[in-house]
Amino acid sequence: MANKQFTEHAQKVLNKNPYVVKCSPSKIIFTEEFANKVCDAMRQGNNPVDVFKECGLSVRVLGKSRVNGIIGLYRSKYELNDLPRRKPEPKPKKHVETAAERRERNFKEALVYCDNLIANPQVELNLSPDSDKDLIHFAAIKKTFDNEDLNVVVKDLCAHYGYQYLTYYAYLQAIKPKDNEFVNILNSHRKK
Numbered sequence: 001m002a003n004k005q006f007t008e009h010a011q012k013v014l015n016k017n018p019y020v021v022k023c024s025p026s027k028i029i030f031t032e033e034f035a036n037k038v039c040d041a042m043r044q045g046n047n048p049v050d051v052f053k054e055c056g057l058s059v060r061v062l063g064k065s066r067v068n069g070i071i072g073l074y075r076s077k078y079e080l081n082d083l084p085r086r087k088p089e090p091k092p093k094k095h096v097e098t099a100a101e102r103r104e105r106n107f108k109e110a111l112v113y114c115d116n117l118i119a120n121p122q123v124e125l126n127l128s129p130d131s132d133k134d135l136i137h138f139a140a141i142k143k144t145f146d147n148e149d150l151n152v153v154v155k156d157l158c159a160h161y162g163y164q165y166l167t168y169y170a171y172l173q174a175i176k177p178k179d180n181e182f183v184n185i186l187n188s189h190r191k192k
Helices: 008-016 032-043 048-054 064-077 099-119 133-146 154-160 165-175 180-189
Strands: 020-023 028-030
Touching: 008 020, 032 048, 032 064, 048 064, 099 133, 099 154, 133 154, 133 165, 154 165
Parallel strands: none
Antiparallel strands: 020 028
16 A cells, blocks of 8 residues: 555545545545546556546656556456556667767768868968968868867878878978077077
């Protein structure tokens, strides 16, 4: 038996329900019509809890243990024990993007952006028309990586275009502005 006690308000609401004969603080008696509806739902393989909801009876107010007890009582009273037990339908699983899937998605977005840069290097990258293919690729990779909206691993882009990361790194060092003051400070501290 369920330990849940009904409040006065819950008793008033339940006693007004046409499928309830009587509701006291600890007990509820349903009509024969309600029992037949629950049994019909079990015979058809439907969820008998849905009958409670359709008849205006809140499972939350009744309590799950009381509802399950009522269903069990009807199952034995009306000799429905031979019916297969209804298995609840599994909740659909939400797809959570894995790190590998996120990296692949980010790579595809970056690749589209980078390919657009390579397609029009004079406008997008401010390169001269006679720039070689490697310079265009490296400039496009750098601009793609510098774009804050794109989250891409440089090594993936380099590998896609057939370059080793060290070759790209050498390009970055070549375009890096030289700071003569810094070089002079370093050289002045070196032992001769």
